Amino acid sequence: MNRALFSKHVELKNIRITDSFWLAETELVRKEVIPYQYEALHDRIEGAAKSFAVENFVKAGRVVRALKEGREAPVFPADKWCYDDKNAHPDAFHGWVFQDSDVYKWLESAAYSLSNFPDAQLEKKADEIISLVCDAQLENGYLDTLYVINNREEIFSNLKDFHELYCFGHLAEAAVAYYNSTGKRQLLDAACRFADLICDTFGEEKIRGYGGHEIAELALVKLYDATGEKKYLDAAEFFINERGKKPYYYDLVLGRKTVEDNYHYNQAHCEPRKQNEAVGHAVRGVYLYSGMADVAKRCGDAELYDACKKLIENIINKKMYVTGGIGSTVDGEAFSFDYDLPNDLAYAETCASIGLIFFIRRMLEIEPNADIADAAERALYNTVLSGMAQDGKSFFYVNPLEVLPEASHKDSRKRHVKPARQKWFGCACCPPNLARMISSIGEYCFTENEETLFIHQYIGCEAECANARIRVVSDYVRNGRVSIDINPKRAFTLALRIPEWCREYSFSMPCEIRNGYAYFEIGSAVTLEAEFEMTVRMIKCSNMVRDNVGKVAVARGPIVYCIEEADNGKNLQLLRISKNPDFRLDGEDILADGFREKEKTVLYSEWKEAEEEAVTLRLIPYYKWGNRGENEMSVYIRI
Numbered sequence: 215m216n217r218a219l220f221s222k223h224v225e226l227k228n229i230r231i232t233d234s235f236w237l238a239e240t241e242l243v244r245k246e247v248i249p250y251q252y253e254a255l256h257d258r259i260e261g262a263a264k265s266f267a268v269e270n271f272v273k274a275g276r277v278v279r280a281l282k283e284g285r286e287a288p289v290f291p292a293d294k295w296c297y298d299d300k301n302a303h304p305d306a307f308h309g310w311v312f313q314d315s316d317v318y319k320w321l322e323s324a325a326y327s328l329s330n331f332p333d334a335q336l337e338k339k340a341d342e343i344i345s346l347v348c349d350a351q352l353e354n355g356y357l358d359t360l361y362v363i364n365n366r367e368e369i370f371s372n373l374k375d376f377h378e379l380y381c382f383g384h385l386a387e388a389a390v391a392y393y394n395s396t397g398k399r400q401l402l403d404a405a406c407r408f409a410d411l412i413c414d415t416f417g418e419e420k421i422r423g424y425g426g427h428e429i430a431e432l433a434l435v436k437l438y439d440a441t442g443e444k445k446y447l448d449a450a451e452f453f454i455n456e457r458g459k460k461p462y463y464y465d466l467v468l469g470r471k472t473v474e475d476n477y478h479y480n481q482a483h484c485e486p487r488k489q490n491e492a493v494g495h496a497v498r499g500v501y502l503y504s505g506m507a508d509v510a511k512r513c514g515d516a517e518l519y520d521a522c523k524k525l526i527e528n529i530i531n532k533k534m535y536v537t538g539g540i541g542s543t544v545d546g547e548a549f550s551f552d553y554d555l556p557n558d559l560a561y562a563e564t565c566a567s568i569g570l571i572f573f574i575r576r577m578l579e580i581e582p583n584a585d586i587a588d589a590a591e592r593a594l595y596n597t598v599l600s601g602m603a604q605d606g607k608s609f610f611y612v613n614p615l616e617v618l619p620e621a622s623h624k625d626s627r628k629r630h631v632k633p634a635r636q637k638w639f640g641c642a643c644c645p646p647n648l649a650r651m652i653s654s655i656g657e658y659c660f661t662e663n664e665e666t667l668f669i670h671q672y673i674g675c676e677a678e679c680a681n682a683r684i685r686v687v688s689d690y691v692r693n694g695r696v697s698i699d700i701n702p703k704r705a706f707t708l709a710l711r712i713p714e715w716c717r718e719y720s721f722s723m724p725c726e727i728r729n730g731y732a733y734f735e736i737g738s739a740v741t742l743e744a745e746f747e748m749t750v751r752m753i754k755c756s757n758m759v760r761d762n763v764g765k766v767a768v769a770r771g772p773i774v775y776c777i778e779e780a781d782n783g784k785n786l787q788l789l790r791i792s793k794n795p796d797f798r799l800d801g802e803d804i805l806a807d808g809f810r811e812k813e814k815t816v817l818y819s820e821w822k823e824a825e826e827e828a829v830t831l832r833l834i835p836y837y838k839w840g841n842r843g844e845n846e847m848s849v850y851i852r853i
């Protein structure tokens with residue numbers, strides 16, 4: 215590893231988003247999503263699945279108080295994933311085992327939002343929730359409402375399936391975010407007390423276990439960065455090194471024989487540093503890989519970094535949709551095999567693309583790499599944005615590239631593919647994950663070290679970087695133009711990512727092009743104008759992807775497009791795009807020359823050249839699909 219290439223992202227508190235495209239999204243999160251989710255966590259949204267999340271903290275707080283006062287606290291079973299029995303005891307835990315994490319993700323989003331937009335009322339709500347969280351912490355630092363409420367004796371007894379270390383991870387992320395944004399330590403102290411307990415419990419001479427759903431690894435590194443407490447970094451490293459070691463910890467606990475296949479789902483089939491293919495549950499995977507990159511950088515672990523490089527290359531070259539979606543099968547919400555990217559059966563969970571962006575930022579902090587920064591852009595502008603409705607009130611969990619509503623309703627293999635966004639799910643991982651990603655979008659724009667400031671994403675903002683104060687005025691999404699006012703604090707190099715989709719680009723200053731970045735020497739205040747030509751293009755997918763042979767996807771700049779029934783009529787499979795379509799822009803839509811084949815309802819007949827009529831296809835940005843009621847949608851079009 216070349217330490218000279220190491221860099222750090224610019225912290226959110228030093229960035230103010232001014233970009234009209236992204237400000238609309240961050241405002242949506244601030245004004246709609248965060249208040250809506252606050253209500254959802256309190257079970258006050260009519261018609262939405264109940265969360266029980268805040269209720270569980272209140273119940274756990276009662277248990278902790280009882281124990282402190284030396285009173286008996288009841289015991290209930292803690293033996294399943296979802297506690298949805300309507301006849302369950304009212305004092306018992308309700309909801310999914312990971313329900314606490316929704317509260318933490320909400321707190322994290324609120325923290326990011328507060329750092330951009332101080333809001334006394336929101337801060338008061340967050341403080342109240344933090345008090346509830348802290349009241350639910352056992353004296354020894356343990357904090358997970360399922361076990362606090364239901365059974366204190368069984369804490370850490372099922373690391374593989376029950377999400378205590380996962381919930382800890384989200385707690386730590388929220389705590390660091392809230393501390394950075396408000397300077398308040400209450401939640402950070404609670405997270406550190408839980409982390410201390412984890413450090414005391416797990417280790418070489420202690421319990422040699424690790425979480426079934428990763429995230430504690432990256433979260434412990436965040437706590438280490440925030441506090442300088444080395445044992446947190448050591449614990450993250452321990453969890454990574456212990457994972458996948460034989461005999462498997464989970465087998466020892468469960469008293470059964472080693473079966474490697476059992477642990478692909480948890481990326482525990484072999485030691486992470488020996489992994490070279492992304493497998494298993496996609497969100498777990500990218501969370502683990504993020505933690506691996508964090509640890510590799512801080513410990514100078516070249517072997518671990520090498521595994522990270524192989525994993526990211528496998529994802530972006532063989533397992534990622536053109537929309538930046540990852541995890542192509544519903545079976546385990548998982549990565550499948552190379553080039554297996556079905557459009558209509560896709561899983562492509564919103565959270566997985568968010569996690570991919572987390573992973574990529576960490577990789578860029580080790581070494582700049584335009585190819586992987588491009589993949590973050592792909593995920594961000596397509597799958598991540600698609601996850602949320604234009605009104606911020608409903609969400610996609612699964613992000614397919616082709617939808618036939620009738621199939622979603624009638625074919626159980628496609629039941630996971632929803633033709634319309636949902637209000638709130640009981641298992642609500644994606645909406646709060648979206649909120650925290652969008653409200654912290656500034657953290658994904660830059661990385662810098664003492665010599666170089668990299669701009670990876672062109673989002674309009676004002677940023678106080680170590681090398682310079684800069685103002686980015688961006689019309690990147692609309693026409694590829696970016697203007698950057700630079701006020702240097704010292705002589706430094708500015709590096710701009712050249713997007714992979716861009717054939718022609720120009721800069722107002724001389725530069726050197728290396729590995730997908732344009733490097734500029736900056737000595738005094740200057741305004742740099744960049745223009746990335748943004749023609750509409752047709753994308754061919756590898757012919758190893760069976761679904762896409764004879765088809766193309768259409769994109770302009772970072773935005774991938776799709777066709778919808780609302781614009782193009784039923785039976786999108788009958789449409790074909792011309793080989794030389796005369797693309798026209800109509801607002802954000804693209805019009806293209808194409809053909810519609812005549813419908814043939816006779817099942818079999820002798821082959822003849824198809825009868826077609828010329829039509830104009832209307833394409834809309836993929837992230838906007840599904841905002842006009844249930845209808846057919848397709849990203850790939852026959853050519």
Ligand SMILES: [Zn+2]
Nearest residue numbers: 563565643644
């Ligand atoms: Zn999710």
